Amino acid sequence: MPASPSKTAAPIPPALPRPRSPPKYPENCGTRRLQLDAQILNRKILFSREELQSLEDAQPVSICCKEVDEFVRTNADPFIPQKRKRKSCSFLSHSGNSIFHCFTHFETVMASRLI
Amino acid sequence: MSVAELKERHVTATETVNALRERLTQRRQLLLDTDVSTYARNHGKTAISFSPTDLVCCRTLQGHTGKVYSLDWTQERNRIVSASQDGRFIVWNALTSQKTHATKLPCAYVMTCAFSRSGQSVACGGLDSACSIFNLNSQVDRDGNIPPSRVLTGHKGYVSCCQFVPDQEFHLITSSGDQTCGLWDVTTGQRISVFGGEFPSGHTSDVLSVSVNTSNSNMFVSGSCDATARVWDTRIASRPVRTYYGHTGDVNTVKFFPDGQRFGTGSDDGTCRLFDMKTGHQLQIYSQQYGENDDIPCVKSIAFSISGRLLFAGYSNGDCYVWDTLLAEVVLNLGSLQNSHEGTISCLGLSSDGSALCTGSYDKKLKIWAFGGHREVV
Numbered sequence: 001m002p003a004s005p006s007k008t009a010a011p012i013p014p015a016l017p018r019p020r021s022p023p024k025y026p027e028n029c030g031t032r033r034l035q036l037d038a039q040i041l042n043r044k045i046l047f048s049r050e051e052l053q054s055l056e057d058a059q060p061v062s063i064c065c066k067e068v069d070e071f072v073r074t075n076a077d078p079f080i081p082q083k084r085k086r087k088s089c090s091f092l093s094h095s096g097n098s099i100f101h102c103f104t105h106f107e108t109v110m111a112s113r114l115i
Numbered sequence: 116m117s118v119a120e121l122k123e124r125h126v127t128a129t130e131t132v133n134a135l136r137e138r139l140t141q142r143r144q145l146l147l148d149t150d151v152s153t154y155a156r157n158h159g160k161t162a163i164s165f166s167p168t169d170l171v172c173c174r175t176l177q178g179h180t181g182k183v184y185s186l187d188w189t190q191e192r193n194r195i196v197s198a199s200q201d202g203r204f205i206v207w208n209a210l211t212s213q214k215t216h217a218t219k220l221p222c223a224y225v226m227t228c229a230f231s232r233s234g235q236s237v238a239c240g241g242l243d244s245a246c247s248i249f250n251l252n253s254q255v256d257r258d259g260n261i262p263p264s265r266v267l268t269g270h271k272g273y274v275s276c277c278q279f280v281p282d283q284e285f286h287l288i289t290s291s292g293d294q295t296c297g298l299w300d301v302t303t304g305q306r307i308s309v310f311g312g313e314f315p316s317g318h319t320s321d322v323l324s325v326s327v328n329t330s331n332s333n334m335f336v337s338g339s340c341d342a343t344a345r346v347w348d349t350r351i352a353s354r355p356v357r358t359y360y361g362h363t364g365d366v367n368t369v370k371f372f373p374d375g376q377r378f379g380t381g382s383d384d385g386t387c388r389l390f391d392m393k394t395g396h397q398l399q400i401y402s403q404q405y406g407e408n409d410d411i412p413c414v415k416s417i418a419f420s421i422s423g424r425l426l427f428a429g430y431s432n433g434d435c436y437v438w439d440t441l442l443a444e445v446v447l448n449l450g451s452l453q454n455s456h457e458g459t460i461s462c463l464g465l466s467s468d469g470s471a472l473c474t475g476s477y478d479k480k481l482k483i484w485a486f487g488g489h490r491e492v493v
Contacts, residue, residue: 034121041128043316047354048135051395052142060146064377064391064398065154068423071374072441077422078470079170079486080163 143396151389151399152443162439163424165447170437171487172454173471175480176207178214183475185227185276186462189234193466195473196237197481198228204239206251209471209483216251218261227276231301232284236264238301240274246289248301267299269306276324280332280349288335288349290322296337298349308352310337311345316354318345324368330375334392338366344380346392359390361397368416373423381414387428387438401426401438403445416462421469429460435474449474449484456482 116124149157181200188195194215195207202223206216222243229238240246247263255261272292280286280298286307287299295317296310311317320340328334334356338344342362345355364383371378372389377398381387387401405411412432419426419440426438427449433456435449449455458477465472472484 031118031121034118034125038121038124038128040316041125041132044132045128045135047316048132048139051357052135052139055139055142055146058146058394060148061396061398062149062154064394064396065149065151067374068151068377068398069155069158069441072422072424075373075422077420077424078468079420079425080422081165081169081488
C-alpha cells in the first residue's frame with residue numbers, strides 16, 4: 001500500500017539558483033569613437049565656414065592666370081628655344097651659365113660632323 | 116550624452132558638412148571665369164614647338180640593380196643622389212656619370228632620398244618608418260658603406276617622401292603612410308612638429324609626397340591617398356592652411372610652381388593640376404583623352420621648368436610628357452625619344468639652374484636631359 005504523500009514525501013529541495021540576466025550597463029562601446037568623430041566633423045564645419053568666408057573676397061581665377069602668364073613671360077628658360085640678339089660668335093656666349101647646355105650643344109656639333 | 120544622441124548629432128553634422136561643401140563648390144564655380152589655357156589663348160600665346168633633337172638625353176647613369184624610386188639634385192647642380200629597390204643610394208657626378216658614393220641602406224625598402232642644402236648629407240626613408248641621415252664625409256665601414264649619422268624615428272608608417280628645408284641645413288620635412296608629415300631637426304634627431312593625425316584635421320589617408328616652397332620655406336604642400344593636397348605652415352602644426360580638392364585618385368606627387376604662389380599635383384587619376392595656393396582655385400587640368408576601356412596611366416612624378424612654362428610629368432606607362440603649362444598641350448614625349456627609358460618613370464627633378472632634367476625609372480637607370488637644339492640668333 002503506497003505511503004501517504006503528506007507523511008512520507010522527501011523534503012522539497014530549495015530552488016536551484018538561476019542565472020540572472022546581466023544588468024543593463026550603459027553602452028560605452030563606440031561612444032568614444034562617436035565623440036571623436038563629432039569633434040572631427042565640428043572642425044570640418046568650422047574650416048568650411050572659414051573657407052566660404054575667405055571666398056567672399058577672393059580674386060577670380062582670371063587674375064591668377066594673369067599672374068602665371070606674367071611670371072612665365074618674364075623668366076628665361078634654358079629648355080625653351082629662343083631667338084636672341086647676336087652678341088658674339090663664341091660658342092660659350094650662346095650657352096650662358098649652363099654646363100649641360102654647353103655639353104649638349106658640343107656633343108650635337110661633334111655628332112653632326114661625323115655624319 | 117547617449118549613443119543614440121551622439122549618432123543623431125553625427126548625422127546632422129555630416130549633413131551640414133555636405134551642405135557647406137556644396138556651397139563652396141558653387142561659390143568657386145562663380146569665380147572660375149577662365150583657366151590658364153583659355154586665358155593664354157585669348158592673349159595670343161602659341162604653343163612651344165620642339166624639334167625631335169631639341170631635348171636630348173645627354174647622360175645615362177647606370178649602376179643600380181633595381182628600380183629607381185627617388186632622386187634629388189644638389190644645390191650646386193652637378194651631383195645627383197638616387198635611391199633604388201636594390202637597397203642602396205648612389206651619389207653621381209652628373210657631368211662625368213661617375214659614382215662618388217654607393218651605400219647599402221640599413222633598410223633595403225627605401226622610397227625616398229634627398230640632399231641637404233650643402234650637399235654634405237643625404238636623407239633616406241622607406242618601409243622601416245624611419246629616415247636615416249648620412250654624412251657623405253663620414254668614414255665608410257669595413258663593407259664600404261657609410262653608417263647613418265642619425266636615424267629619425269617616430270612615424271608609425273612608411274616614410275614616402277622627404278625634403279630638406281631649402282634655407283635650413285638641419286631641418287627636414289617628411290611625409291608618411293601614417294597620414295602625417297613631420298618636421299625634424301636632424302642634428303638632434305628630434306621631431307619638432309607633427310602635421311596631421313586624426314584630430315588636427317590633417318590628411319585622412321597615407322601622405323605620399325611633400326614639396327617645400329623655395330620662396331617661403333615656412334610653407335610646404337603635401338599630397339595624399341585621400342585625393343587632396345594640403346598646404347601647411349611649419350609654425351602652425353594644428354591644422355593645414357588650406358585643403359585643395361579636385362583629384363579623383365591618390366595624389367602621388369606635388370611640386371611648387373617656381374613663383375612660389377602656385378603648385379602642381381600629379382595623381383592616379385591620370386591628371387596633373389595647377390592650384391593657386393592663396394585662393395585654393397584649381398587653375399588648370401593637364402589631361403590626355405583616353406578611350407573608355409583604356410588603362411589610364413598614373414602620374415608618378417612632376418617638375419616645373421625654371422620659368423614654369425614647361426611641366427615635366429612621368430607616368431606609370433613609361434611616358435614622360437612635357438606639357439606647355441600655359442596652353443595645356445603636350446609638346447614632347449621624352450618617353451618616345453631615342454634612347455629613352457624602358458619602364459615607368461618613377462621620379463624626376465630639375466637641376467637648380469634649370470638647365471637639366473634627370474629622370475629615374477623602373478628600368479634601373481637614370482637619364483639626364485638637356486636642351487640640345489640651336490638657339491637662333493637675330
